[in-house]
Amino acid sequence: MDAVQISCLxxxxxxxxxxxxGEYVLDANDxxxxxxRLANGALGTVGATRFATGHLNDLRLRLYGLTGGIEVRFExxxxxxxxSTGDNIKDGTWVDVDCPPVPTVYQRFIAAIRKEGPAxxxxxxxxxxxxxxxxxxxxxxxxGRLLAV
Numbered sequence: 001m002d003a004v005q006i007s008c009l010x011x012x013x014x015x016x017x018x019x020x021x022g023e024y025v026l027d028a029n030d031x032x033x034x035x036x037r038l039a040n041g042a043l044g045t046v047g048a049t050r051f052a053t054g055h056l057n058d059l060r061l062r063l064y065g066l067t068g069g070i071e072v073r074f075e076x077x078x079x080x081x082x083x084s085t086g087d088n089i090k091d092g093t094w095v096d097v098d099c100p101p102v103p104t105v106y107q108r109f110i111a112a113i114r115k116e117g118p119a120x121x122x123x124x125x126x127x128x129x130x131x132x133x134x135x136x137x138x139x140x141x142x143x144g145r146l147l148a149v
Contacts, residue, residue: 002128003044005037007146008136013051034136035146040065069094 010029012019019026031049038044042065049055059074068085071094081097088095103111111117121129132149139147 002039003036003132003149004039005146006034006132006135006139006149007036007144008032008034008139009144010137010140011052015051032136032140038063042066 009032011031012027013030015026015030030051032046034046036044036046042063044061044063046062047060048058050057052058056076058076059072061072063070068083068089070084071080071082073080073082079099079102081099082094083097084092084094105121108117108120112119135147135149139145
């Protein structure tokens with residue numbers, strides 16, 4: 001399902017005195033918080049950070065719809081999936097969902113080169129995601145203003 005609206009805030013944390021190493025300015029965004037509305041009306045939040053206090057390269061994705069919610073967490077190199085669906089929605093119960101390990105994008109890339117698997121995600125998906133990331137950056141430049149995608 002595609003995003004139709006996005007709001008984003010970005011943060012770069014000081015990692016060295018003066019925020020640079022020699023002539024190189026350390027200005028890459030270390031953390032992002034995003035809110036998205038999908039075409040079907042579901043709301044989602046994304047939190048990603050490389051260096052926020054207490055976090056090292058973590059990701060948290062949450063989606064909430066009328067028939068359930070899902071949460072994906074990637075912390076300390078491990079993925080976790082939880083869901084609240086069916087009768088669990090009524091009492092706010094979240095259940096861990098077992099899922100097989102997911103190959104990294106690097107593993108998929110190598111497999112595609114070796115013709116051991118499809119080239120996924122493909123260029124079209126990458127281009128669509130770049131549009132979303134560009135809108136997120138534009139939102140952050142406007143203090144998190146909600147933008148149409």
